[in-house]
Amino acid sequence: MNKDAHLIGLKSTVIEALGKMNGIPSGMPLVLFVISENGKVVGSVTDGDIRRALVGGARLDSQICRVMNKKFHYVLDKRDYKKVREFRDANLQLVPHISKSGKLLDIINLRQKRACLPIDAVIMAGGKGIRLQPYTNDIPKPLLPIQDKPIIAHNIDRLMAYGVEKFHISVNHMKGQIMDYVGKHYGHLGVDFIEEGNPLGTIGSVRLAKKFFNDDILVINADILSNIDFEDFFLKYKEGGADMSVAAFAMKIDVPYAVLETSGNMIRGFSEKPTYNYYSNAGIYLFGKKTVKSIPKNVPYNATDMVEKLISKGKKVSYFPIVGYWLDIGTTQNYSKAKRDINYIKL
Numbered sequence: 001m002n003k004d005a006h007l008i009g010l011k012s013t014v015i016e017a018l019g020k021m022n023g024i025p026s027g028m029p030l031v032l033f034v035i036s037e038n039g040k041v042v043g044s045v046t047d048g049d050i051r052r053a054l055v056g057g058a059r060l061d062s063q064i065c066r067v068m069n070k071k072f073h074y075v076l077d078k079r080d081y082k083k084v085r086e087f088r089d090a091n092l093q094l095v096p097h098i099s100k101s102g103k104l105l106d107i108i109n110l111r112q113k114r115a116c117l118p119i120d121a122v123i124m125a126g127g128k129g130i131r132l133q134p135y136t137n138d139i140p141k142p143l144l145p146i147q148d149k150p151i152i153a154h155n156i157d158r159l160m161a162y163g164v165e166k167f168h169i170s171v172n173h174m175k176g177q178i179m180d181y182v183g184k185h186y187g188h189l190g191v192d193f194i195e196e197g198n199p200l201g202t203i204g205s206v207r208l209a210k211k212f213f214n215d216d217i218l219v220i221n222a223d224i225l226s227n228i229d230f231e232d233f234f235l236k237y238k239e240g241g242a243d244m245s246v247a248a249f250a251m252k253i254d255v256p257y258a259v260l261e262t263s264g265n266m267i268r269g270f271s272e273k274p275t276y277n278y279y280s281n282a283g284i285y286l287f288g289k290k291t292v293k294s295i296p297k298n299v300p301y302n303a304t305d306m307v308e309k310l311i312s313k314g315k316k317v318s319y320f321p322i323v324g325y326w327l328d329i330g331t332t333q334n335y336s337k338a339k340r341d342i343n344y345i346k347l
Contacts, residue, residue, distance in 0.1 A: 001028075003107050006094060008032045010042060014053070014067060015060040017045055029093035029111065033104065034068045040102035043068030074098050078108065078163070079118030079214070085231070088115070115231040116163030119286070120212045125152055125222035126172030126196050126205065131331045140174035142222035143181055144335060147342045151329060152178070152222045156186060158347055159218075162230040165189065166213045169222075170205040172196040197298075203285070204301035212289045219303070221283035225338050226326040227347050228284065233320045237286045243315040244291065246307065247284035249326045252277050279319060282326055 005024050008017055012034075021030045034043040045068045053067035054060075074096045075083055087095050088110045097106040108116065129141030136144070142152035149157075156167065167189055171178050175195060182191055194205050203219060216237075218230070228247060237245040253276045261269040285303055294309060295301055310317050325345045329338050 001107065001109055001112070003104075006032055006107055007035050007104070008045070008064060010034055010036045010063075010065060012064045013060065014050055014058060014062050014064060017050060017064050017067075018060075021047060029109075031094045033072070033094075033096050033107070034064055035104065039104070041072070041074065041096050041098050041104050042102075043070045044072035044096075045069065072096070075108070076100060078106065078116045081116050081118060081163070081231075081234070084108065084110075084116040084163070112161070113163050114161050115234075117230060117234050118214045119164060119216045119218045119234065120166040120168060120209075120214050120289075121159050121164045122168045122170065122194075122206050122209065122217060122219045123152060123155060123222050124170050124202065124205070124219065125178055126170050126175070126199065127221075127223065128173045129223070129330075132329075132335060135332065135335065140177055141329070142178055144329070146225065146329075146338050150181065151225065151338075152182070153185065154225060154347055155220060155222060156182075158227075159220075159230065164218075164230075168192040168194055168206075168209045168212075170194040170196060170208075172199060199300065200298070201300040201302040201305070202283070203303040203306055204295060204299065206292055207295040207297050207301075209292075212292070215289050217287060217289060217292065219285045219287075221328075223329045224283055224326070225329055225342070225347075226282070226284070226322065227324040227345055228282075228322050228326065229324070233284070234286065236320055237318065240318050241316060242286075242318040244285065244287040244307065244310055245318045245320050246303075247282040247322055248279035248319045249282045249322050250277065251280050279321060282322055283328065 008020050017032055020032055024030060030047040032045045033041050036042045045064060049067050049069060058066055073087055073092055078097050093111055095108045096104055097108055098104055125142040127141055129136035132141055143150040169182060169191055171193055179193055192210055194208050196205050206219060233247060255274050259271040259274050260267055261271060307317055327334055327338055329335050
């Protein structure tokens with residue numbers, strides 16, 4: 001987003017503001033933020049503000065200060081996800097992120113961002129993808145294309161849509177290809193690459209991250225395709241006061257036979273072709289930064305190990321049911337399914 005397209009000086013006129021709005025790219029909100037001589041944001045102007053001012057007697061050569069809204073909405077901290085959500089729900093389109101002194105730091109486009117979640121994301125991209133051969137003979141699993149971009153890009157883009165700005169990517173197998181791709185397409189994010197020496201399980205490499213910037217961490221497997229609502233996941237995790245939350249997908253198992261209900265070696269009854277419903281681990285986790293210290297260094301460690309350890313210590317571990325789409329692209333069959341499904345799901 002070009003911030004300059006939405007900025008105008010305090011001494012500008014109404015006609016200059018209209019000219020500035022005319023230059024805003026198609027599809028972008030017609031909103032300008034008024035900047036004083038000392039660089040502070042002092043107001044906002046929409047096309048509606050100008051229209052109402054002209055009807056009220058303002059002229060095209062009137063200064064913008066006559067029509068601007070001095071009681072504009074803003075955030076002092078982009079990590080204030082509750083306020084950002086409040087603005088989004090109120091149908092605001094652009095919100096300035098300003099410093100305590102009033103200087104513009106950024107402009108949040110609430111048409112493009114669904115939230116501003118204060119989390120670090122760790123993408124686990126070190127697997128060999130053996131079950132996906134021959135597709136993975138010469139390309140690592142996270143770079144397998146689905147529609148117009150690799151699997152890992154779908155996950156990064158979706159997390160960015162929820163306001164995630166701090167990324168760590170754990171790599172091992174064919175790591176050079178992954179690092180080159182991410183560096184080329186997401187270099188502006190300053191991604192931290194966690195380079196495994198030996199495989200460290202599904203979550204062990206998180207311990208090797210250089211630095212986490214937020215208090216909470218989301219870990220996701222790179223080979224997952226899902227339209228999970230990351231904001232809802234995060235809110236439920238925070239509101240429930242959990243030490244860790246595990247995203248889960250529903251599984252239904254239909255037994256085609258009558259099942260014996262037993263006690264010892266005695267039959268107490270039958271369940272005729274029962275259906276059992278379960279929740280299974282979806283490979284997406286949320287937990288506090290402090291929990292990272294409980295991960296042992298340089299030894300294989302799985303997310304299930306962390307869950308069991310936290311439970312054994314009396315910590316609170318919750319689960320979050322995914323109500324949308326979820327697929328583990330771990331087999332050739334699921335890879336083919338993902339390439340078909342992508343045309344019908346909204347990520």
